[in-house]
Amino acid sequence: MPTPIKQFPRLVLALFCILALALYLLWQALLNAEQEQARARLQLEADALAHQIQTRFEQQAATLVRLAERWPQHRESRDLWTANAAQLLRDDDNLQAIEWLDASFRMRWIEPLRGNEAAIGLTYKPTHPNYPFLLAARDSGQPRLSNSFELVQGGLGLAYYIPLHRISGDVRRFDGFLLGIFRVEVLINDLLSELRAADRSLRFEENGKALYRAESDDQAAPWSVSSPVTLADNSNFVLVMRPTDQLLASTTTQLPLMVVISGALAALLLCISLMLAGRGAQRSQQLARSNHQLQAEIKRRQETEETLQHNQARLKLIHDMTDHSHDALFILGLEPLEVVYLNRTCWQSLGYSEAELREILRIAPNDIMPGAITWLKELSSMIHSQGDAIYQKRVTRRDGQTRPLEVSVRHLRRLGRDYLICVGRDNSEQLQLAARLQQLSHQDGLTGLFNRRYFDKTLISEWRRLRREQTPLGLLMLDVDHFKHFNDELGHQAGDDALQQVATALNSCLMREGDCVCRYGGEEFAVILPGAGASQCLQVAERIHNAIAKLNIRHPHTTVEHGRLTVSIGAASLIPQPQWSPHDLVHQADTALYQAKSGGRNRSQLSKPEESQPR
Known part of the structure; x- marks a missing residue:
C-alpha cells in the first residue's frame, strides 16, 4: 500500500529536522574540535608549569640536603650550624625556619629564633599530623615532605624532614632530623610568582583543598585542566588551570557559524520545494485513508471485546483461587487509606465474618493487630523508600489468642493510584525453630x-x-x-x-x-x-x-x-x-x-x- 500523501509534509518536516540536527551536530563537532585544541594547548602549558614548579622546589630542597650532609661538623659546633642556616635563610625567602629535632623528636635548635618562639621545646607526639612522616623518614633514611598543617607559630606550613646520622666508630646512629619549615603562602607565591597570566586562572591544590589562587578579572570558562605536582616525594598536589572567555575567544573562528548558516538555508530551500510537490497528491489519497481507518477501528473494537471477556474469566478464576488459599491476602488502597480486598482466609482464620472484620478494621484496627495504625503509616510511606518489604506482626483472634503473622508487602500502582498487596502467613513453627537453633548455637x-x-x-x-x-x-x-x-x-x-x-x-x-x-x-x-x-x-x-x-x-x-x-x-x-x-x-x-x-x-x-x- 502506498504511503499516504498526507504524511508527506511530516516527512518533509522530519527531513528538515534531520538536516537541522546534522547541521547542529556538525557545528558542535567543529566547536568541540576547537575546544579540544584549546584544552590540549592549555594542558601542555599546565604540564610545563607543573614541571617548572617541581624543578624549583627540588633546587630548594637540594640546598637543605647539602646543609644536612654537613651535620657531623655542625653537631660539634652549633655556631657553625647557626651561621650556615642563617646564610641559607637569607638565600631562600621561602623558609620560615631551619630546625634540628633530636632522636626523641624534640626541638633543640631553631634558626631564626625570632618569630619562632612558639616552637621552642616542641616535642612531636603520635597525635601530631606529621608524626607518620617522621617515622617514614627515620625508617627509610630518605627525606620526606609533609602535607600542609597548622604551625604552632600560626598559619599553614609544610615541613621537609631530612634524617641525620652520626658515625661512631663503625656504628651509624640516627641523630634526629634537619627540618626546613616553609610557610605555605610564601612558598607557593614564590613558586608561582612568574606564572601568572591575565587570560587564565591558576589554582594550586592539596587533596582537593586550594592552597593558592591566582584568579583573572575576566570571566572563567566552565572547564579546566589539571596537572599533578610532586614536591619531593609528596604527590598530593595538583596545579589547576582554567582559561578565561577572552582566551577562548582568541583561539576560535567564525567558520562553524558560517557552515551552519549556509547549510540551514540550503536545507530550507530543499524542504520548501518538496512541500510544494506533495500538496497535489495529498487530496487523492484522503478517501482511501478514511476507509482504511474505519476498517481498522472495527477490528480494534472486536479485539477489545474479546480481551474484556477473557480478562473477566481470568479475574473470576483468580478470585476463587485466592479465597481457597491457606495464606491471608488483603489489598490496601492509599490516598485515601482503605481495605480494598480481603480473601476468605483473612476473616475465617480470625473467627470473624467478612463484614465484621471490615468494620473492626475501620473503627479499631489495633484490636486485630497491635500497633496497626503506626504500621499502616509506615506502609503508606514505604513507596517512597522501597518497593517490597517483609514484616513480622502479631494478630489477635476473636477468642483472644494472638498468633505471629509474617506479612509480605509489595507496592503496585494502577490507574494513577498506589496499592499495597499484602500476603500474611502464620509462621509460629518457623519462629520457634529459629529461637531454639539460636539458643543451641x-x-x-x-x-x-x-x-x-x-x-x-x-x-x-x-x-x-x-x-x-x-x-x-x-x-x-x-x-x-x-x-x-x-x-x-x-x-x-x-x-x-x-x-x-x-x-x-x-x-x-x-x-x-x-x-x-x-x-x-x-x-x-x-x-x-x-x-x-x-x-x-x-x-x-x-x-x-x-x-x-x-x-x-x-x-x-x-x-x-x-x-x-x-x-x-x-x-x-x-x-x-x-x-x-x-x-x-x-x-x-x-x-x-x-x-x-x-x-x-x-x-x-x-x-x-x-x-x-x-x-
Missing part, C-alpha cells in the same frame, strides 16, 4: 553455660560498647585445679558431674545484670563483668572460691591441703582504648591465671599494673 551441651562462640561474640560487643562509654571491662579466667588427675582417678562421668556442679556454682555468684559465665574449653571457664574494676573482679572471684568450697567435692590427687576440688582464678580489668583489643584483656587474665596456678592454686591473682599495656 550459644549453649554448651554439658554444663548449660554459654559456649566459647558466645564468649567471643559477647566480649567483642561489650568491648566496643564500653570503649564508647570509657567504662572498665572485667574478665575472670578460671581453671579447675588438677582436673586431669581427677578424671584419671574417678572417671570421666565423675568429671562431667563435677563440671556441671561448678557451672551451677559459678552462675550463683553473678549478682549484676549483664554479667555472664561461659565455658571457655575443657575445665576452663570465663566470666565477663561489664563495668567491673579490679576490686569488683576480686570480690566476684572471692564469691566463686566460697561457692566452690561449699560444693565439698572430694579430689583424690590435689596439692590443696583439705583434698577438695578447687579453682584458680586470673582477674583483669581494662578501660578499652582504640589501640587495644579484647585479646589484650584475655591475655592479661590468662597470664594472671598462670601466676595463680604457679603460686599454689586455689587462689585469685589480679593482673599486675605493668601488664595493663597492650602487647
